[in-house]
Amino acid sequence: MRLIASDIDGTILGHDGTISPRTVAAFAAAARAGVEIVFVTGRPPRWLEPLRRQMGHTGTVICSNGAVVYDLATDTVVSSHLLPWETVASARKIILSRVPEARFAAESLDGFHLEPGFLEPGTAPALQGIEPAPLEDTVKDGTGMVKFLAVVRAGTADEFLAAVRDDLDGLLSVTHSAPNMALLEMGPRGVNKAVTLAEYAASRGIDAADVVAFGDMPNDIEMLRWAGSGYAMASGHASAISATDLQAPHFDDDGVAQVIETLLAGLNHA
Structure with a gap:
């Protein structure tokens, strides 16, 4: 596991606009272990404040379902795919x-x-x-x-x-x-979360096999299929769940955090 790619809404962020302390701690532990973190969302760049404020994330975010790569540290668009x-x-x-x-x-x-x-x-x-x-x-x-x-x-x-x-x-x-x-x-035609995530991972020298991805809705399907380990949320849309053999526990049970904790424990004992 070299990179964790996570959707935001319904995966780590609740309808009340909060990310649980356990989830924040799990991502922080992964970062300390040397795992790269990238968030992959349908949100536009102007709606990323929960990541900055609650997660302390100042890295890369893939926005608008893959159409935009955004750098939170500098608040700039790194690249984009446009619809005429x-x-x-x-x-x-x-x-x-x-x-x-x-x-x-x-x-x-x-x-x-x-x-x-x-x-x-x-x-x-x-x-x-x-x-x-x-x-x-x-x-x-x-x-x-x-x-x-x-x-x-x-x-x-x-x-x-x-x-x-x-x-x-x-x-x-x-x-x-x-x-x-x-x-x-x-x-844009041919653009989705997986396409842009694959480009980003390749730029970092990371293979799909070393990527762990989390998502809960149809816009996550391609990403879940592309990643070496794609986890659909048990609380997610049926099509997302059926797109992968791996499933994270329900959002209400801090499903993403549970999986990250288990994977990090495995790394520590390897």
């Missing part, structure tokens, strides 16, 4: 032809772009200051996006994905990670 406006516009048209009630938003390196109807009243306080407007009015010419979002108010994310996946295939990458919303997350 033409691709976003085509995907939006396809989705509306299948699911007319869908509403949209986009994440760029410059900020968040919000269309009318995307947010329900009273939700996402961090986004309430953004004035909703059509994406074509707020995305600057030449500004690439790192994530395109679509939401509907009825049904599940799995159902929404099934309705549009075939039509979007080959245009961009499509996944989801919100447990209680029919929200789709779309990024």
